Amino acid sequence: MEKRDTITEIFGANVFNDEAMQVYLPKAVFKKLKKTIEDGLELDNDIADSVAHGMKEWAIDRGATHYTHWFQPLTGVTAEKHDSFISAPKNGKVIMEFSAKELTKGESDASSFPSGGLRATFEARGYTAWDCTSPAFLKKDSLGVTLYIPTAFCSYRGEALDKKTPLLRSMQAINTQALRILRLFGNTTSHRVVPSVGAEQEYFIVDRDKYLKRKDLIYTGRTLFGAMPPKGQELEDHYFGSIRERIAAYMNDINHELWMLGVPAKTQHNEVAPAQHELAPVYEQVNVAVDHNQVTMETMKKVAGRHGLTCLLNEKPFAGVNGSGKHNNWSLTSDDGINMLNPGDTPHENIQFLLVLACILKAVDRHADLLRESAACVGNDHRLGADEAPPAIISVFLGDQLEDVIDQLCSTGEATHSIQGSKLRTGVTTLPNFDTDATDRNRTSPFAFTNNKFEFRMVGSSDSIASPNIVLNTIVAESFKEAADVLEVAEDFEEAVHDMIKKLFSSHRRIIFNGNGYSKEWVEEAKRRGLSNLPSMIDTIPALVSESSIKLFESFEVFTRKELESRMEIEYEAYSKAINIEAKAMIDIAGKSIIPAVIRYTTRLADSIIKLKTAMVDIEPYAQSSILIDVNEHLKSAKLALENLIKLMDDAGEITEADKHAGYMRKVIVPAMEELRKPIDELEMIVDKDLWPMPSYGDLLFEV
Known part of the structure; x- marks a missing residue:
């Protein structure tokens, strides 16, 4: 039997890790x-040359010819510029060199990336700086082998033009404040606290040939038209179902590539919707997790092409079935292995945990709008609030055990017990009985406590996880700081910490909700509690520049006011541009493909009626006539809706302010797009399949 490489042999083979x-x-x-x-120290210049030389030798030994500073600008994707290792030729020979300066610093055209006004067109200089806490790695493709160096990206004046720089700043903030909390409880062994994250990545896989026949998928990543097939996800047979051979081969290839790149891909399965799947990694330090999630998305797309497939990461590529999210599992871990979110077996006695929990509830309640904004993207507008995703209302699920402890504290001032799990008895003698957890899970909650971490389930599948983690790190750092400021000077620490925990739980209980987040009743209950409901990306953007947000981020030096204002501008523009592309794609597809196809069908029907009447004068061609009338009505509606959308899009060009333009696209263009879709989806159910100009939902979802 042929020997196969084991995971331990290949894992991290293309990473400049400790072993290398x-x-x-x-x-x-x-x-x-x-x-x-x-x-978390600054790199010593005395060793930079030696590190650069060693990294270059390692890369060249594995076939590398080029290196790139790999960064994450505010485009939503990564960026890279490749340089070879060769230096100026001497005597007709080239020398392979890589200096400390080339490792630690790069330069890119900052004005060509979104900056929201931070950079004028003529102010081009931007710098990339090596993030040595995220390991360099090698990628092999048609270009050859390239050394990828994870970097931050800043302007000439030091403003953050990327997602990594503020993330690293937020890590510094929460490290400082979390250590203060640990010191309050006598901990002298922990020297660093790092947020750990595991991002569950959902995605759709479709046949590439069919994908290439759908302009809407090519241009926008989602279907702008499409009638539901006879079967959707109602049988719930796809979830955790047997993985088809073609998909299994694809998953196997992904795993191999990710393991080689040091990405700890662990779990894979079919998701709820047909053609939908999930990949989940092991937890990692947050900036590494962010980098690895970007690598994962890029790898999933690249590998799909090899298998004649296309990977769709849009949050809602198909109407009528589940959309895709990216569950951001967040916890706080010290360098000596302490998880600050571990409640232990008796959480009512774990005062440190209760303080941490109370501070997090305060942070989420106080900055709910900001947390919601961190998960806002155009595709998520179609997903959040649907039957498979959290609503656009921030709430926290804690479970029966912790809610009972909080009830005790708030009602009597003292918690004397914790609900314990029971014994699960299956009633089958050959199956083991085992202890259950003290709390069930809630899949409808946007921010759920799950044993020793919080799972933020709002994040969109195509989006970077940097933004939600920047917000989580910073708002919790603020809450920790305010607690430490009081407790560090308290005369009676035990009394002060108990009083603080009770006060925080009492003040912020409104954010706790353990029920069905999908229900209409919860929407009304949330309104009664004073919780905000922000259904659209447009509704969330002002939270970036509220005075409380500016004060928060500036106090921890995560963002400046200018950096926040720039991101507000970028987000408004991103929304407008995405809807603009979608609307233009609809106009193009409807006007050039679908309506002409329907006209050909009506011509075929009319010819059939004429021929039938000619052949049999006394026979009324009821079926053909009825279908023709029906089709003509829908065709008329489609044509009128198309003309209206074209006019409204022309009017949009007159609006110059970014926020007003985005608001117009949301309130005027999106409804007009929906009006165009309705009659066309009806027509798809009537027109001959051989005349319909693109693959159907059934073709895409079930024929992979």
Whole structure:
């Protein structure tokens, strides 16, 4: 039998990790670099040249010819510029060189990326700076082998033009404040606290040939037209179902590539909707998790092409079936292994945990709009609030055990017990009985506590997880700081911390909801509690520049006011541009493909009626006539809706302010697009399949 490489043999083979560094770096340099990474220190210039040389030798030994500073601008995707290792030729020969400066610093045209006014067109200089806490890696493709160096991206004046820079700033903020909380309880061994994240990635897979016949998928990533097939997801047979051979081969290929890149891909399965799947990794330090999620999305798309498939990451590529999210599992872990969100077996006695929990509830309640904004993207407007995703209302699920502890504290001032799990008895003698958890899970909650972490389920499948983690880190840092400021000077710490926990739980209980987040009753209840409901991306953007947000981010030096204002501008523009593309795609597809196809069908029907009447004068061609009348009515509606959308799009060009333009696109263009879709989806159910100009939902979802 042919020997196959094991996961342990291939994992991290293309990563400049500890194993590689020990081989290619001098021992003293390796130790100093490790300390720099672990302690979050600035890279010492004395070792930078040695690190650059070792990294270059490692990369060249594996076939690399180029390197790139890999960064995450505010486009929603990553960016890279490739340079070869060759230096100026001498005597007709080239030397392969890579200096400390080339490793640690790069330059890119900052004005060509979204900056929201931070950079004028003529102000081009931007810098990339090596993030040594996220390991460099190699990618092999048609270009050859390239060394990828994860970097931050800033303007000439130091403003953050990317998602990584503020993320790293937020990590510093929560580290400082979390350590203060640990010190309050006598901890002297922890020296660093890092947010750990695992991002569950949902996605759709469709046949590539069919994808290429759908202009809407090509241009926008989602279907702008499409009637539901006879079967959708109502039988619930796809969820955790047997994985088809073609998809299994694809998943196997993804896993191999990700493991080689050091991405700890762990779980894979079919999701609820047909053609929908999920990949989940093991938890990692948050900035590494962000980088690895970007690598995962890029790899999923690339590998799909090899298998004659296309990976769809849009949040709602198909109407009528589940959309895709990216569950952001967030926790706080110290360098000596303490998970600050671990309640233990008796959480009512775990005062440190209760304080941490109370601070997080305060943070989420106070900054709910900001947290909601961090998960806002155009595709999520179609997903949030539907039957498979959290509503656009922020609430926190804690479960019966913790809610009972809070009830005790708020009613009597003291918690004396914690609900414990029971024994699960199956009634089958050959099956083991086992202890259940003390709390069930709630899949309808946007922010749910799940044993030792919080799962933020609002994040869209196509979106970077950087933004929600920047917000989570910073709002919790603020809450920790305010608690530590009081408790560090308290005369009686025990009394002060108990009083604070009770006060925080009492003040912020409104954010706790353990019921069905999909129900209409919850929408009314949330309104009664004073919780905001922000259904659209447009509704959320003002939260970026509210005075409370500016004060929050500036106090922890995560964002400046200008950086927040720039992101507001970018988000308005991103929304407008996305809807603009969708509307133009609808006009193009409807006007050039669908309506002409329907006209051909009506001509066929009319010819049939004429021929039938000629052949049999006394026979009324009821079926053909009835269908023709029906089709003509829908065709008329489609044509009128198309003309209206064209006119409204022309009017949109007159609006110059970014926020007003985005508001117009949301309130005027989106409804007009929906009006155009309705009659066309009806026509798809009537017109001959051989005349319909693109594959149907049934073709895309079930024929993979």
